[in-house]
Amino acid sequence: MNVFSKAKGFLQKLHLPHWLTILLAIVLILRIPTFFEPFSYGDEMIYLTLGEGIRQGKVLYRDIHDNKPPLLYILAAVAGNVFWFKAILALWSLITIVLFWKLAKALFGKNKLIKVATIIFALLTTIPLLEGNIANAENFMIGTTILAFLVIFTKRLNPKNLMIAGGLFSLSTLFKVPAAFEVPVVITYWLIIGGFSKNNFKKVARQTLFLAIGFLIPIALTFVWYFLRGGFREYLIAGFLQNFGYLSTFRPDDVQKTFIARNLPLLTRGGIVVIIIGIVTFFKKKLSKQFILLTIWLILALFAVALSERPYPHYLIQCVPAISLLFAMLFCRKNREQTLVILPLSLFFFVPVYFKFWYYPTSTYYLKFAKFATGATSKEEYISTFGGHVQRSYDIADLINKTTKKKDKILVWGPDNSIVYALSRRLPPIRYVAQYHISDFSSNTEVLEKVKNSPPKLIILLPNSPGFREIAPFLRDNYILIETIDGAEVWSLINSKAKASLLL
Numbered sequence: 001m002n003v004f005s006k007a008k009g010f011l012q013k014l015h016l017p018h019w020l021t022i023l024l025a026i027v028l029i030l031r032i033p034t035f036f037e038p039f040s041y042g043d044e045m046i047y048l049t050l051g052e053g054i055r056q057g058k059v060l061y062r063d064i065h066d067n068k069p070p071l072l073y074i075l076a077a078v079a080g081n082v083f084w085f086k087a088i089l090a091l092w093s094l095i096t097i098v099l100f101w102k103l104a105k106a107l108f109g110k111n112k113l114i115k116v117a118t119i120i121f122a123l124l125t126t127i128p129l130l131e132g133n134i135a136n137a138e139n140f141m142i143g144t145t146i147l148a149f150l151v152i153f154t155k156r157l158n159p160k161n162l163m164i165a166g167g168l169f170s171l172s173t174l175f176k177v178p179a180a181f182e183v184p185v186v187i188t189y190w191l192i193i194g195g196f197s198k199n200n201f202k203k204v205a206r207q208t209l210f211l212a213i214g215f216l217i218p219i220a221l222t223f224v225w226y227f228l229r230g231g232f233r234e235y236l237i238a239g240f241l242q243n244f245g246y247l248s249t250f251r252p253d254d255v256q257k258t259f260i261a262r263n264l265p266l267l268t269r270g271g272i273v274v275i276i277i278g279i280v281t282f283f284k285k286k287l288s289k290q291f292i293l294l295t296i297w298l299i300l301a302l303f304a305v306a307l308s309e310r311p312y313p314h315y316l317i318q319c320v321p322a323i324s325l326l327f328a329m330l331f332c333r334k335n336r337e338q339t340l341v342i343l344p345l346s347l348f349f350f351v352p353v354y355f356k357f358w359y360y361p362t363s364t365y366y367l368k369f370a371k372f373a374t375g376a377t378s379k380e381e382y383i384s385t386f387g388g389h390v391q392r393s394y395d396i397a398d399l400i401n402k403t404t405k406k407k408d409k410i411l412v413w414g415p416d417n418s419i420v421y422a423l424s425r426r427l428p429p430i431r432y433v434a435q436y437h438i439s440d441f442s443s444n445t446e447v448l449e450k451v452k453n454s455p456p457k458l459i460i461l462l463p464n465s466p467g468f469r470e471i472a473p474f475l476r477d478n479y480i481l482i483e484t485i486d487g488a489e490v491w492s493l494i495n496s497k498a499k500a501s502l503l504l
Helices: 002-013 018-028 030-034 042-053 071-079 082-108 111-125 137-154 159-173 177-194 196-230 231-243 250-258 259-282 289-305 313-332 338-342 342-354 364-373 379-384 388-403 416-422 435-441 444-453 469-477 496-503
Strands: 411-415 458-461 479-485 489-494
Touching: 018 030, 018 082, 018 111, 030 082, 030 364, 030 458, 042 071, 042 082, 042 416, 071 082, 071 137, 082 111, 082 289, 082 313, 111 313, 137 159, 137 177, 137 313, 159 177, 159 196, 177 196, 177 259, 177 289, 177 313, 196 231, 259 289, 289 313, 289 342, 289 489, 313 338, 313 342, 338 342, 364 379, 364 469, 388 416, 388 458, 388 479, 388 489, 411 416, 469 479
Parallel strands: 411 458
Antiparallel strands: 458 489, 479 489
């Protein structure tokens, strides 16, 4: 395929060592099952639906909603479907691994530690354990973050290079806001290594200024773009401000508490970060620069990971660069720091245990694909392994494509509704493409009002849908049930002539 021939040419120009070329080939093999995944993973379906909205000229956030900055949806728009989304991820992953290898070389010179770190990084960002197989923002943002670190640690820290690094951090943030916590890693490192003298403060302040300018420019340009498109307010709220509302949303009972009581866990974690940085600063003369950098990097990444206290494993991808290098130090260093790295590594393992992070079994993922690839299971059986609702979504989308035009609106009500939108490439008459968005930011009454003002061609009521009693009279008067698919009701809009004949 064209995308992989381009990747091959790119890698050849880099003069990669044989072991790294073999590792990249292994990563590509491990990613083969992702090219056969059905439309199933909820977040990917939302990204693809918003990507379709971009393709149809919708203004993100104003016309169609999700709560991440725009770069991920733009990539989804370029991809258009799951296969190409995974192909872009695979190419991005290969490039990111090469960038990580170059960063490891810049930090540690030539030794086997680099090889161990790169292998760990490649595997953790590829296998399903931390959702390396899913096109989530974390899998993309670490690429631009690593490139930013590479610029900082391999180039002269002149204004141009600092602004370039800041711009790369900004691109990471435009994938997902927690990536912004990588910027303080660099500033804190400069302060600790250079000392807290007046001269170093001036030097770091100057470097931070240019880094901040580079960081702000891409974000500012997106604000200008959405202002010109009439979506500034919605972009500001959904892309950035709603991320603050994301904090501690797994503790909804805390809403009635005071600010201090409600945010005490967050403040406690912030205090731990400050204490650890203080300890590292106090003992800096006894520690290597690499250990100081990686400890700061991991601590701030963990703080970002735990912001919302949500247990999604792909959040931990943000920690993988630092973790990979720390593990390599544990396996390869033959000095005191081989023991010391156990401390930050222990904290890394504590966080997912404390917050009860989920994980995805890797062997099961590859085993079910092997059965499908060898013909031991059929395509339908393979699809069903991703959830019993997936095949139903395919059947519903097939009916939608046969009975509607591409510009026709549909409303899918119920859990996993975004799969149907993504599969059919049809958009709803409302801003929201996920059921939880309606629960969080809208109401049944508001949805019904918009449906009445702009009746969709089809309304699909999925099984186990949250109650929507308000729509029953409207359905009865304006729609007709045309099919039931595995418990899902498909209602079609009655045109005026057909409605008149029915009344007769």
